[in-house]
Amino acid sequence: DSGVTQTPKHLITATGQRVTLRCSPRSGDLSVYWYQQSLDQGLQFLIQYYNGEERAKGNILERFSAQQFPDLHSELNLSSLELGDSALYFCASSADRGGTEAFFGQGTRLTVV
Amino acid sequence: AQSVTQPDIHITVSEGASLELRCNYSYGATPYLFWYVQSPGQGLQLLLKYFSGDTLVQGIKGFEAEFKRSQSSFNLRKPSVHWSDAAEYFCAVGNTGGFKTIFGAGTRLFVKA
DSSP states (O other), X not given: OOSOEEEOSEEEEOTTOOEEXXXXXXXXXXXXXXXXXXXXXXXXXXXXXXXXXXXXXXXXXXXXXXXXXXXXXXEEEEOSOOGGGOEEEEEEEESSSSOSSOEEOOOEEEEEX | OOEEEOOOSEEEEETTSOEEEOOEEEOSSOXXXXXXXXXXXXXXXXXXEEOSSOXXXXXXXXXXXXXXXXXXXXXXXXXXXXXXXXXXXXXXXXETTEEEEEEOOOEEEEEEO
16 A cells, blocks of 8 residues: 555546546555556556646646645546546646655546446 | 656466566656556555666565666566465656656556466
8 A cells, every 4th residue: 555545446427528536546656647547548647746836837738737735635637538538537646746755545546438 | 758667457367376467668857667557456565666876676575677778678577476466566667857747558467376
């Protein structure tokens, strides 16, 4: 158990809908990272938050947004969902802002139908 | 451009045999290098990392990796594979400027009895 909790584990929704994925980092970790893992794109970095502020941005679509709350949990919002958004979404956390050692959650599997 | 190449999509080894998983990277600055393992339905677990110093790094579960700057490689090795090592292995490269870590496509390891 990495100490990173993601909910829900599975999500099935229709195209055009909006969903929210939640991540609770390890106790004391200030950085949260979001990743998307799909068969065709592999593991792609989406975005990083450090202590409530956006720190780094990767290949995140404009339809996607994230935030980190004062209690350090984070949410990833995916809107206007398309079939191609079906993937495994991972959250990771680390104590520092550089990600020298990140701990991954078990992921949320999103299926868009 | 920054990239990570894992030339082998899958590898099959016999239990008790030695293992080497290949990783080549392209990175402009001094890289931080990681190996992660992902078991089915699980998140990624850090096996080992290289930042600086001794180019041979030891990790968990009996794994080690050697950084060879001249070859831009960071190959993962294990002297004797166990059936429980069957999983997908990801090599990654990044820096401490933000966790824009780039992951390789992964190598799936199969272990036969």
